Amino acid sequence: LATFSRRFGQEVNAAYRGKVEFTRAALNSTAIRLRSASWEDESCYICLFHMYPEGSKRRHTCLKVTGEPPELHAFSCSATGKPAPSIHWELPPNAAVENQTETSTSRNPDGTVTSSRSVTLRAPPLWSGGVDCVLNQGTGRERRHRITSRNQEVMTKGWFHISFSLLLTVASSSIIIIIIISGSWSFHQTLASSLFNQT
Template sequence: MDGLIIFFIIIIIAEVAERQGWWRRMYDCSHVPGSEVRPASELCASLHHHGNRSSRRRTTPTHPSSRWAELKMLDMQHKKKTASARAKVDCTIMQYKDVKLKWKKMLKVLMLISFLLKGQTAVIQTQQTVMVKVGEDVHLSCQLMQTKDVLQVTWQKDLPEEKKNIATYSEHFGQTVNPGFKDKVEFKDAGLKNCSIVIRKVMEQDEGCYLCLFNTYPDGSLTGRTCIQLYELHEPILQIRESNSTEETVVSCSATGRPAPTVTLNVTQQDLYFSNSSTVSVTNTNATVTVTTTAVLSGFHGNGAQVGCAAGLLSVPEIQVFKTIPAVNQTSDDGEKHFKNH
């Protein structure tokens, strides 16, 4: 998991580098004279032009002072070209050094990220999230996966304003549950390598994240983190409304839970089907949500049918209820429906 996170971080850094143009312009050499690239055709034309000028100079007599001025000008041009070449070389060296420096910085960042991901939490095995029903007990455990000199294990609740100590264990002092948690928390497995606690009858105020700290020498504190998520799911209520039609009827199912449950209607017979389905959610004052699904069951032609409703949320097992629609005869002369006898 940590390796996958590091891989995505590398991809993100590479994408940022590409957008910012790090690979294209590590060091800007645009200020260096003559650093622009000239086409080969232009260079050849320039050489041919200078060659013609040289040949013309050999055949055309010139005054000695003019010849001296021309030689001086050529010498100055040569010095300028030499200085430009040196500047380009210096700029190339600076480019290389800048690239090397940026790669060193990037590697340091990756090493730091790797340390933060693997350095502490990876050595402790614990559950990331524990689902628990309101009013039930929950078991939280932490196991140290490396050999360390552990002096004490401390459990804390991670509150927004502080980290509140719950309980501690050490070989010298044994098990200690802090005041305020004595009737709520107790040790299940007390050890310096594997330590677990039980929180009794979990309520809303117990929801949140908890820390287990292995206080070691000389490495300091190694921390594991696990979070409690409460759920509440009540048995669904399935209703079948009476209908004047012998071929269809309206079915509705309601379920209340926290977080909002999913409600699914089903029917066992293959020739029957639901249509015109609709779902309504209502948030209650106690933070639970009531979800109601209504649909029209068609195709049973007066025959009996078994209708089911399933309510579930997250990884919690579904709760299912069933009802049977009895078979009916066609409406008789007295205007009433009569059930078939089995």
Template sequence: MGSEINGQFDSHKTLQALVWYAAVTLLCRAHVDIETKMNQKAEVGSNATLRCVLRKPHDIIQVTWQKKTSSSPENVATYQKNSSKVQNPYRGRLDITGTSLDDTAITFWGVRIQDTGCYKCLFNTFPAGSLGKDTCLTVYEPLRISVSYSLSEGHLMANCSASGWPRPTITWLGLENQSKKTEEEVSDLNGTVLVTSHLYINNSESLVGQNLTCSASSMDEDKISSVKVEGKWSHSVPVAVSVVCVVILLVVILIVVCWRRHKKKQSGL
């Protein structure tokens, strides 16, 4: 009796293993049959096309594009031989640009940061069922950086601003340990983030003639910007020299004029 139960149990496990193996094999084969670019990047405002090609012949009934979300997939567009439909959130800014059932593509016109994510192309076939593969889109805003400073009563405030997407990270080079740092960020309507880092330095005289340098990074991009600190004396010295030169010139002219007048008087006598 025990051997019969064990035999049935082993048969059940073997059947489960075969079903699991068949499912995995079918899934892997479906991924191999579909050709797509796994990861793409697009600048904000540019056009981006996602494409899938089903290499092996199948009887395709319908093609569906979905965006993967944390809860459930969101339908983007579907089409059959004689009809197509783009869902409301994408209507007017996305088109089905590859209408062959085995070579499908969707194009974003003026891509937005919110379009970042992974999308799945699904080929609904008969009798094999649904065959799909993921392709991911990363939307970015180019990194921009600037640095400035202001002096007030011996105190210096340095400002480094960086904008872009993904959110830029700012680092001050060589100044982190001798100053107080604050940071703020603002997002505009299209999702671009402006990050501004402020450094407050009490002893600004030690920085006169040196460079304030900050770096910013966003995704795979890094940029550095710097500005030279000029003390108030840098403007007053040239002015003082100019004033002295003018005074000396006036004195020389006055001496020459007086000398000529004196000479004329002597010759008149």
């Protein structure tokens, strides 16, 4: 992670710059602080002191990271065309990819081809970012579509739309049934009345 010496001073390995800082730096007492710890930082670390003429002394310490686990955000993109559209993802910087599928294709009866691809990202809780689905990248037919992480909203809207349509269908069917029953009852009453008058 980091080293301190009289000759070179404080040195932090490139991969940990911005995460590790010295809180105390002296030959007889050195301390570091780890900032913005992630799940990947959970491990055991060795603290090594080189002392002359005694040699090296080492101790180890283990870091346990606690907090809310990251959320998984799944994105999928499909496109239909002829020839088969290619699909690429443009992901946010430092995106943690949990899973990514290759593009799958299926041929349609009209000769067109539907291409589909999906990606799953790990993100902090309440992340509200998105990804770009790029179709036919690098060609004159290139198109891009922004997909946000608000999947729950889309699902809710879809459910509401289905419920509303179902409600309209049920209401329309009920009205038609009531009209048929009323018409049938009225017809029977008229028929019974005319038969009664004939006798």
